[in-house]
Amino acid sequence: MNWINLMIEIAMPIILAIVTLIVGLALIRVFVRLLKNQIEKSKLDESLKPFLVSVLSVGMKILLVVSVIGILGIPVASFVAILGAAGLAVGLAFQGALSNLAGGVLLLTMRPFKVGDYIEGGGYSGTVKAIQILYTELITPDNKMIYVPNGVLSNAGIVNYSVHDTRRVDFTFGVGYEADNQLVLTTLKEIVTNHEAVLQDPEPFIRLSAHGDSAVEYVARVWVKSEDYWTVHFDVLEQVKTTFDDVGISIPYPQMDIHTVN
Template identity: 40%
Template sequence: MDQVMTWVSENQELILSYTIKFVVALLILIIGKMVANSVAKLLGKGMQKKGVDNAVISFLSAIVKSVIFIAAVLMALSQVGVQTTSFIAILGAAGLAIGLSLQGSLSNMASGVLIILFRPFRSGEYVEAGGVSGSVDEVNIFQTVLKTPDNKVVFVPNAQITSQPITNYSREATRRVDLLIGVSYDADLHKTKEVLESVLAADKRLLKEPAWNVQVHALNSSSVDFIVRPWVKSEDYWSVYWDLMREIKLALDQNGIGIPYPQMDVHFFKQASQD
């Protein structure tokens, strides 16, 4: 006991120095944890106001909290005299190894965050994304869930979606219906245009503005092609498309305007024999 007391009395300055360093390191950890929680909470509130998905909020908040706390731990270790250079090197190597092994998953995760932040589509919208067409059912961190018109559920990796063009068919309130109608070369073009416009005029779902457009589009090998382009509300697109196709066929038949099929004229020439 006397030896301990003697050692303490002889090393009072050293003990006081390490005690202060330990207390400072402990304060750094406590303050670092408080700062990490506060920053993560503020970040979460800011993203909630912008309507960011809760999964992304919790994910990003956890990352920010972890980064700040790890920095506080390194500062605390440095304060008590521990060389943190080796720790940083080990963390860097571990991060690189994890990143390489989870490259695909991390890519999908980053793409999921971008999708939710920039909102190229929302739940319920009909899109073509990642080579798949369907209604958006759910957007997760790693994948987006689409439902096809025939009620199939397709899980599309987020990285596949962000690496290709995205077509959103539901974002705008109106859409243009593009029809290509071919009639025979014997048809009266003025009468054909009148018949097509009468079909459009009879459908009350078509919008007055923008006005529809009916024009001769091309002279094909076996038909004269008309473009028929009315505007409709997005939710009426397919019903109008199918109804117009049926009504146009019936109207053309009633007016004796033929719809040709591909055909080929073969001409025979008789060559006089030479005697």
């Protein structure tokens, strides 16, 4: 009977540890779900919400594992020491993951962008959906999801197109050398000033900028609200082509004059 008692003594902690692990994981999932709902309803910054949920979920799972280790009778202090040594080895092996973790903390601390901003960085561009513990989620204009490592973003230049309320739209138009200079300037000015989304302060800038190989180049620079950038960009391009055709201003294609000498 002694061996039966011995088996019971050995099996009970194992069974209790397994039950604790299963129940604990289930409770963590429920708690994280409830916590996520509460955080979503809170007034916390949108950038912090997914990051906070991720950190709390990982933290609770670590505490659960430590509790299970204690139930099995393994000294927690020894386990923590082993875990620290293992963590050092894993850290050396996964330097990229640690870099991404540090990058996430840096991005949330320095706040070069927030959820909802349209950014460009690390070779990618899109609207920020979430800043996770290891990566940032970007949604492209054609609805693709891009997962950019936080380490890449924190170590690269970031262009944030959503910081300011206004942006400048720059245009360059080439016209034939035979075109009347004043007619071109007047036509361009009428087009941009008549567009309802173009701001009149600062005043639109329109000047002849270069004598090209095949055309005279004019620049037009106008200020718009950030959300109207692409609308103005495409509207003005279309209107310039239509109006130039109507008033007889040619838009030349690249060409070369060849002179032969006998």
